[in-house]
Structure formats: C-alpha cells, structure tokens
Amino acid sequence: MSATVTWDEFTEGIWRQNPVFVMVLGLCPMLAVTVSAVNAMTMGLATMFVLVCSSALVSLMRKMVPKEVRIATYIVIIATFVTVVDYLIQAVSLELYEALGAFIQLIVVNCIILGRAEAHASKNPPLPAMINALGMSIGFFIGLFALGSVREILGAGTLFGVSLFGSGFQPWVIMVLPPGGFFVLGGWLLFFSWMGRRKQRKQTEKLAGVSGHA
Amino acid sequence: MTDQRVIPVKHVPPPPPASPTVGMIRTLGLVSAICGLIIVSAYQSTYDAVAANKRIATERAVFKVIPAAKSIVEYAALPNGGIQKLGAGDTATPSGAVGFFAAYDEHGRLAGIAAEGGAKGYADTVRIMFGYSPACQCVVGFGVVAMRETPGIGDKIIKDREFLANFAALDVKLTADLSALANEVMAVKHGTKSNPWQIDAIAGATITSRAVGRAINDAAQALLPRLVPKLEILQKAQKS
Amino acid sequence: MTQPLIEIRSAPHLKAAKSVETIMRHVVYSLLPICAFYIFQYGISALASILVVTIACLLTERALISTGTQAGRLSDFSAVITGLLLALTLPPGFPLWMGAVAGVVAIALGKALFGGIGFNVFNPALVGRAFVQAAFPTAIATYTPSFLAGRFTEFIPSSLALPLMIPAGAAEWLKAKQFDALAGATPLAKWKFDGVVVNADELLTSLSGHMAVGPAPALILLCGAYLAARRFMDWRIPVAILGSAALTAWLLFAIDPGRYPNPFFMLFSGGLILGAVYMATDMATSPVTPKGMWVYGALIGLLTVVIRYYSGLPEGVMYAILIGNAASPLIERITQPTPFGRGVSLGRTRKRASYPLNPGYISREEAGAVTPKKRFLPRKPKK
Structure with missing residues (x-):
C-alpha cells in the first residue's frame, strides 16, 4: 500500500460517496440539529474535528491494534475526541451547547465516523486517512448545511439569523419540528437522485450517439 | 428451547488461534493512556472559559428577572431551615436543599431573590426562572431557562406581552405562620384572571401557561417558607 | 364485428358499469351541493379557496403523471375529489397560498409518493391538511363567522395574504362588522376552551x-x-x-x-x-x-x-x-373471511386467516436444528 494521496480519496466523500445523500448515514444528528444553519454548521464542524482526529489516531495505531479489540479501541478514540469537542463548544458558547443538546455526545455513535475508522483509516497511512476523513466530513457538512439552511429559511424566514422576508413572514412551524427534517431530507435525496439519473441518461445517449456514428 | 438444543455436531471447526492477550492489553492500555491525556488536557485548558460562560449565563438569567441586580450570590435553603452560601466551585448542593440566588443592586442592597422551577409542559419540562421581591412578596420577573414547546404556540410564553404582564406583580404571599403559600399560584383561562395570584393563560397555549404556573407555584412553595424568615441574614450578608 | 376472444384474467370477474372513473365522478357530483352550500355560507372567499386548492391538486397531479412518477390519469377525477375535500376541511378564510401548499402536498406526499391512485396508504386530502395543520397552526384554527353581510363581494382579509406572508388577523375586521373576537371560534373550540x-x-x-x-x-x-x-x-x-x-x-x-x-x-x-x-x-x-x-x-x-x-x-x-x-x-x-368450505367445523374458524410467524424464520441459530413441524404452511396464501 503506497502512501500516495489521490485526489479521488478527497473528493470521494464530497460527491460520489457523500455520507448524507448517497450513503444516507448519520441521520440521527442530521435530522435533530438542523433546525438552523448555525446549529447545522456547528454540528458539521464538530463532526469534522472528531472524524479527522480519530482517523489520524486510528491510522497511526493501525499496525498494533489486534483485530479482536479494534472496535473497542476505535470507540475509545472517538469518544475521546467527542469529549474534547464537548468541552470546546461549552467554552465557545453555552447557548450553542444547549441548542445541540445531547447530539454532541452522540457523535460517538455516528456511524460515519466508526465506518471511516473501520473501512479506511485502519488500512491506510495517516495522511491519506486524514485527507479522506476531511473529504467525508466536508460531505457531511454540506449535507447538514443543505438541510439546515432550507429548514431555517422556511421555518423561521431567516438565514444565519438574518431576516430574509421581512417581519410579515409566516413561519412554517413544521419545518423546525422533526417531520420537517424528514421532508427536507427527502426533497434533497429526490433532487440528487434526479441529477444522478439525468447524468446517467446523458452518458448513455452520448454512447448511443457515438456508436450510431461509427 | 434449551432442551432441544442437543444438536449432533458433525464438523468441529478448528479452535481459533490463541488470542494475543498481551498485545490486547498493551494496546488498550496505551490507547487509554493517550486518550486520558488528551481529555485531561482539553478539560484543563477549557475549564476557565466554561466556568466563565456558565457564570455569565446564570447572571444573565438572574439579571433578566431582577433588572436592578448587579451581582449575585448563590445560596441553598436547607431542609432544617438554615441557609448556606454556595461557593463558585460547589456544584453539589446538600441533599433536600433548594438552591436560589440572592441578587444585590449596585449599593449592595438586596434587590431580590431569583429561583428556578420546572413543570411538565406540552413537549417536555419547561424550566423557568423567576424573580421574587421581598418588599411586595410577589414575583416580579420571569424568564425561561429551557423548554421544547411547540414553536409558534407554546414558545409564546417568552414574547407574549399580555402573558408577561402577569409577572409584573404576581402575588406569592405566605400564610401568617409562614408555613405555606397563602394562595396557590395557577394559570387560569385566558381573560378570566381575577386575583393577583392568578396567571392569565395565553389563548391556544394553555398547557404551557399552566406549566409555568405550576412551576412557579411548586418552586415558591418549596423555597419561600424557608427563605422568608431568613431574609434579614441575606440583607446583611452583602454589607459585611 | 370483433373476433370472439377468450379473455383470461384474474379476479374480480364483476361485470358492472362501475369503473373507477364512474364512481369518482359520482362522488364529485355529490360533493357539488355541499360546496355550493359552503360558498353560500362564506361567500367569495370559500369559492376562491375551493378553486385554488382544487387547481393546485390538479396541476400537481398533471405534473407528476407526466413525469411518470405516479399512476392514473387526470380524467379519473380523484384529484378533484381530493381538492374539494381538502378545501372543505380548511377554514374559509384560509390564506390562498397556504391552500395551494396544502393541495400540492396532498397530491405529492399523500398520493404520488405511494404510486398514484389506488396505492396511497393515507387519504391524500388529510395528508395535505395534516401538513398545513403542523406548518401553520394559527391560520388553520382561525375561523370566521358564516352568513356575514356582504360575503359575496368582499374577501375575508386573511384569504388574500401574500405568499409566504402572515395573513391579516381577523379581529379588526370582525370588530368593524360588530362581532366580538369569540364569534370566530368553532363550536368545538368554544366547548373545549x-x-x-x-x-x-x-x-x-x-x-x-x-x-x-x-x-x-x-x-x-x-x-x-x-x-x-x-x-x-x-x-x-x-x-x-x-x-x-x-x-x-x-x-x-x-x-x-x-x-x-x-x-x-x-x-x-x-x-x-x-x-x-x-x-x-x-x-x-x-x-x-x-x-x-x-x-x-x-x-x-x-x-x-x-x-x-x-x-x-x-x-x-x-x-x-x-x-x-x-x-x-x-x-x-x-x-x-373464511373461504367457502373451510373451517366450518371444530370452532377454529377465527384462526383461519391469521398466519403466526414460523419460529423457524425468527432466527435460524436460535431455533436450533429442531424446527417445529410446519403445520400451517400449506395454507399460506400464494403471493
């Protein structure tokens, strides 16, 4: 296994294997905290920190972890960084901490992180593992932000707390309730699968066109 | 089921290779050590900021319900009738004690007492903070600490002017022997408030309004009979 | 003259002049007097509400059928029924833009998502209403009195709210018409509160x-x-x-x-x-x-x-x-129902149609090597 870092390793998580829109992982924090764009971004950054740090550490220790205790080791490592993030957010803003509630601690069981540790970091040197983790977390961040911004715009008429429609805006209460999360996620999934299919159709048309000419 | 599990085993799989016990212990020990180190250093480096944040949050909540306040001291009212000052580091209150905050104005005079209360609302417990004025024996301020009420309906208790007007002077007088509240604080249907100890509920958010009433009632019921006899101590406390 | 054909098909073999479309058409006919009376009660606002909601339903249905998302045809009247029923369950002064949202949601989420006519699990009209009830709880609880003077020439102010904007409150308007604010409460709300x-x-x-x-x-x-x-x-x-x-x-x-x-x-x-x-x-x-x-x-x-x-x-x-x-x-x-000729005796008729889970399927490992005799499997219906 060479230590070369491919561009694909980075972009994989952002688009082709996007954890939210393609793998549909990590839905629990996704649906619960994306009530506003700021909450979503904080969650995204917290997950990013945990994912990158834990991937690095797991990758560093990959040669000495016996496979019988690997899950336990990964969980301990992940939990450590989650605790660190927990303290950091408390130190930055208590308000944000209250808004995110238990979901900071629940990053421990976010399957994206354990999945990356198991599938990628434990098999690759630290640099590619971190790059891959960074790409994944950017993908997750994009997903969270896509949900959070739509829900905040419809649910409160604001984006990052800035009013978009003036004071007469009628908030869609359902968007800040849990069902709203499902609706918006469904909408985005629909959008991305439609895009994917269109791309595929264009490719087949191109192929058909080429073979027709030949 | 266990009786039926006598299954003739035809093929015995080879026993797994002996687990590298030493390796496992070494790895886990190392991981734990590294992780412990990281956690402790994170805790140490953020401790001051977190404590400052918490203090600011508490102060802000108290100052909101007692606008005249400039500084606060945390106390606990003990079950035996005494009160005890809590230091900044004390997180564990004595068992059975009711915590409250004494707020002092810029001249060091007692501006009011702030206390927390909670009651089940529509979605979850509504935790509130209220300011008590010893002078008029009434609740003079009200704020929400935490709630998960329906946005647009239940969360009106933060903003609804008519509702907040209830807490300009909500009567929480004690009975003559200072053993209990003279009147039960409770939320009544919108537009039917007739006594100073009643809370005019928000139309359409009756459950949340009732939760606020119950939270104040329960907290006042628990705290005031212990607190009122000791008010003089609190008044002196800051001057000394 | 057509060739005599032997048509082989599965049940039902019912031969009656009742197609889905006929039934739906008659339901629409029977709804028309109700709509007319509703318009008589609330005037032009009710008319606008019914029209907007129904048109929203029809347009959504058309768009989703043409993209192949759902089965059915526009001419089967089912979207009309959904629209009419949805409009009848909304308050007459419900803002028209919210009505349109309800109509779109009713068809898209309530029907197309499941595959179109006949496949929906929930009543589409109620799905639409449930959505707007959760999204706009204040507007959907705001009723206005019926039989107001001038109801055929004047909209209820909340009807004409701009899209995405909060509708005007009814209190001022009712005061001008010499009603107290409670006149707008429905009988159930009056009883409850x-x-x-x-x-x-x-x-x-x-x-x-x-x-x-x-x-x-x-x-x-x-x-x-x-x-x-x-x-x-x-x-x-x-x-x-x-x-x-x-x-x-x-x-x-x-x-x-x-x-x-x-x-x-x-x-x-x-x-x-x-x-x-x-x-x-x-x-x-x-x-x-x-x-x-x-x-x-x-x-x-x-x-x-x-x-x-x-x-x-x-x-x-x-x-x-x-x-x-x-x-x-x-x-x-x-x-x-018990199939004809089955299970009349022995008093076991009620058990006939239910199929308890085969323990063998719960977990192969747990059940061990001894699987109970599959007595009920021969009666399992074919998929």
Whole structure:
C-alpha cells in the first residue's frame, strides 16, 4: 500500500460517496440539529474535528491494534475526541451547547465516523486517512448545511439569523419540528437522485450517439 | 428451547488461534493512556472559559428577572431551615436543599431573590426562572431557562406581552405562620384572571401557561417558607 | 364485428358499469351541493379557496403523471375529489397560498409518493391538511363567522395574504362588522376552551346565527345517502364511525354530564360527519372486508372522541382517520373471511386467516436444528 494521496480519496466523500445523500448515514444528528444553519454548521464542524482526529489516531495505531479489540479501541478514540469537542463548544458558547443538546455526545455513535475508522483509516497511512476523513466530513457538512439552511429559511424566514422576508413572514412551524427534517431530507435525496439519473441518461445517449456514428 | 438444543455436531471447526492477550492489553492500555491525556488536557485548558460562560449565563438569567441586580450570590435553603452560601466551585448542593440566588443592586442592597422551577409542559419540562421581591412578596420577573414547546404556540410564553404582564406583580404571599403559600399560584383561562395570584393563560397555549404556573407555584412553595424568615441574614450578608 | 376472444384474467370477474372513473365522478357530483352550500355560507372567499386548492391538486397531479412518477390519469377525477375535500376541511378564510401548499402536498406526499391512485396508504386530502395543520397552526384554527353581510363581494382579509406572508388577523375586521373576537371560534373550540355547548339541532343545519362551522352535516348526510344508495360507497364505515363515536360520547356523558357534552353535539360538530362520510370511506385506504369495515369505523369513532376530550386539540377527526388508514391493512389481515368450505367445523374458524410467524424464520441459530413441524404452511396464501 503506497502512501500516495489521490485526489479521488478527497473528493470521494464530497460527491460520489457523500455520507448524507448517497450513503444516507448519520441521520440521527442530521435530522435533530438542523433546525438552523448555525446549529447545522456547528454540528458539521464538530463532526469534522472528531472524524479527522480519530482517523489520524486510528491510522497511526493501525499496525498494533489486534483485530479482536479494534472496535473497542476505535470507540475509545472517538469518544475521546467527542469529549474534547464537548468541552470546546461549552467554552465557545453555552447557548450553542444547549441548542445541540445531547447530539454532541452522540457523535460517538455516528456511524460515519466508526465506518471511516473501520473501512479506511485502519488500512491506510495517516495522511491519506486524514485527507479522506476531511473529504467525508466536508460531505457531511454540506449535507447538514443543505438541510439546515432550507429548514431555517422556511421555518423561521431567516438565514444565519438574518431576516430574509421581512417581519410579515409566516413561519412554517413544521419545518423546525422533526417531520420537517424528514421532508427536507427527502426533497434533497429526490433532487440528487434526479441529477444522478439525468447524468446517467446523458452518458448513455452520448454512447448511443457515438456508436450510431461509427 | 434449551432442551432441544442437543444438536449432533458433525464438523468441529478448528479452535481459533490463541488470542494475543498481551498485545490486547498493551494496546488498550496505551490507547487509554493517550486518550486520558488528551481529555485531561482539553478539560484543563477549557475549564476557565466554561466556568466563565456558565457564570455569565446564570447572571444573565438572574439579571433578566431582577433588572436592578448587579451581582449575585448563590445560596441553598436547607431542609432544617438554615441557609448556606454556595461557593463558585460547589456544584453539589446538600441533599433536600433548594438552591436560589440572592441578587444585590449596585449599593449592595438586596434587590431580590431569583429561583428556578420546572413543570411538565406540552413537549417536555419547561424550566423557568423567576424573580421574587421581598418588599411586595410577589414575583416580579420571569424568564425561561429551557423548554421544547411547540414553536409558534407554546414558545409564546417568552414574547407574549399580555402573558408577561402577569409577572409584573404576581402575588406569592405566605400564610401568617409562614408555613405555606397563602394562595396557590395557577394559570387560569385566558381573560378570566381575577386575583393577583392568578396567571392569565395565553389563548391556544394553555398547557404551557399552566406549566409555568405550576412551576412557579411548586418552586415558591418549596423555597419561600424557608427563605422568608431568613431574609434579614441575606440583607446583611452583602454589607459585611 | 370483433373476433370472439377468450379473455383470461384474474379476479374480480364483476361485470358492472362501475369503473373507477364512474364512481369518482359520482362522488364529485355529490360533493357539488355541499360546496355550493359552503360558498353560500362564506361567500367569495370559500369559492376562491375551493378553486385554488382544487387547481393546485390538479396541476400537481398533471405534473407528476407526466413525469411518470405516479399512476392514473387526470380524467379519473380523484384529484378533484381530493381538492374539494381538502378545501372543505380548511377554514374559509384560509390564506390562498397556504391552500395551494396544502393541495400540492396532498397530491405529492399523500398520493404520488405511494404510486398514484389506488396505492396511497393515507387519504391524500388529510395528508395535505395534516401538513398545513403542523406548518401553520394559527391560520388553520382561525375561523370566521358564516352568513356575514356582504360575503359575496368582499374577501375575508386573511384569504388574500401574500405568499409566504402572515395573513391579516381577523379581529379588526370582525370588530368593524360588530362581532366580538369569540364569534370566530368553532363550536368545538368554544366547548373545549370556554365550555359553551351549542345545540345539536342548530349544528345539524348550521343555518342559525353566524356559527363558524364547516358545511352543514345534514346536507353531507343526504349526499352520502345518495352515494350509499347507488352503491358507490359502503354504508358500513360511516355507520360504524358515527355509531362508535356516539356510543363513546354517550357513555362519557352518562358518567359525568357536567364535564362531557351530549353525544349529539359530538356527532354534529367539527368535521366528524364530513370525515365519516367522505374521507374514511376512501376505497384505497379503508379495509375491504365487511367485518374489517366495522372494526375500522369503530376505531376511528373511538379515537375521534378520545382525541377531542383528552388532547390539546379541539378536533380529532383528521388524526383519527389517518391512524385508521394506517391500521387498515392490519385490520384486513385479521378479518379475512373464511373461504367457502373451510373451517366450518371444530370452532377454529377465527384462526383461519391469521398466519403466526414460523419460529423457524425468527432466527435460524436460535431455533436450533429442531424446527417445529410446519403445520400451517400449506395454507399460506400464494403471493
């Protein structure tokens, strides 16, 4: 296994294997905290920190972890960084901490992180593992932000707390309730699968066109 | 089921290779050590900021319900009738004690007492903070600490002017022997408030309004009979 | 002349001039008088609301059919029914843009998502209403008095709210018309929050006074009777719903008349009659077995009364029917009729149609090598 870092390793998580829109992982924090764009971004950054740090550490220790205790080791490592993030957010803003509630601690069981540790970091040197983790977390961040911004715009008429429609805006209460999360996620999934299919159709048309000419 | 599990085993799989016990212990020990180190250093480096944040949050909540306040001291009212000052580091209150905050104005005079209360609302417990004025024996301020009420309906208790007007002077007088509240604080249907100890509920958010009433009632019921006899101590406390 | 053909097809072999389209068309016919009366009650706002909601439903249906997302044709009238029913359950002064949102959601989420006509699990109109109820709880609770002077020339102000904007409050407008703010409350809301019980005979026709109610229950019952008489609708479901609601309400009334209103009030207030006659009877979402219809109706009636009495909401018909819809596959399963010639003896008829889980399927490892004899497998229906 060479230590070369491919561009694909980075972009994989952002688009082709996007954890939210393609793998549909990590839905629990996704649906619960994306009530506003700021909450979503904080969650995204917290997950990013945990994912990158834990991937690095797991990758560093990959040669000495016996496979019988690997899950336990990964969980301990992940939990450590989650605790660190927990303290950091408390130190930055208590308000944000209250808004995110238990979901900071629940990053421990976010399957994206354990999945990356198991599938990628434990098999690759630290640099590619971190790059891959960074790409994944950017993908997750994009997903969270896509949900959070739509829900905040419809649910409160604001984006990052800035009013978009003036004071007469009628908030869609359902968007800040849990069902709203499902609706918006469904909408985005629909959008991305439609895009994917269109791309595929264009490719087949191109192929058909080429073979027709030949 | 266990009786039926006598299954003739035809093929015995080879026993797994002996687990590298030493390796496992070494790895886990190392991981734990590294992780412990990281956690402790994170805790140490953020401790001051977190404590400052918490203090600011508490102060802000108290100052909101007692606008005249400039500084606060945390106390606990003990079950035996005494009160005890809590230091900044004390997180564990004595068992059975009711915590409250004494707020002092810029001249060091007692501006009011702030206390927390909670009651089940529509979605979850509504935790509130209220300011008590010893002078008029009434609740003079009200704020929400935490709630998960329906946005647009239940969360009106933060903003609804008519509702907040209830807490300009909500009567929480004690009975003559200072053993209990003279009147039960409770939320009544919108537009039917007739006594100073009643809370005019928000139309359409009756459950949340009732939760606020119950939270104040329960907290006042628990705290005031212990607190009122000791008010003089609190008044002196800051001057000394 | 066509060639004589042998047509081989599966059941049903029913030969009658009743296609889906015919049934739907007659349901629309029977809804027209109700809509007309509703417009008579509330004037131009109600007319606009019905038109906008129905058009929103039709446009959504058209768009989704043309993209191949859902089955069905625009001409099968089902989207019209959804639109009309949805409009009738919304307050007359409901902002038109919210009405359009409700219509789009009703078809897109309530119907197209499941595959179109006949595949929907929930009544589309109620899905649309549930969405706007959760999204705009204030607007959907704002009723206005009926039979106002000048209702045919003037919109209720909230109707014309700009898209995405909060509708104007009705209080000012009502004051100008010399009504107090409470005149806009529905009879159920008045009972729930103020303890005022309106007489049942007034509710039945809703002609007296300026009550803020939906279309008259008497008219709905009449139109429903037409559908039932023409066999376009099964009479068991409405009868079961109304019967069970009345029975529950009567029992509670008998226990404590001071706390619970009389059963007639329960029956004729709110949307119970409309829901029982037109919404719960939706063919795709209700059980097909006769016994199942009774169970389904009884469940909805009971839930309606329970939600009205014991929840924070004044009205419970919508959620009761949605829960009933969700339960109806299960109800169908446990009320399968016994096939002819089977299970008459031995008193085991009731077990016939239910298929307990084969322990062997629960977990191969757990069950071990000894699997119980599969006595019931030969009777398992073919998929």
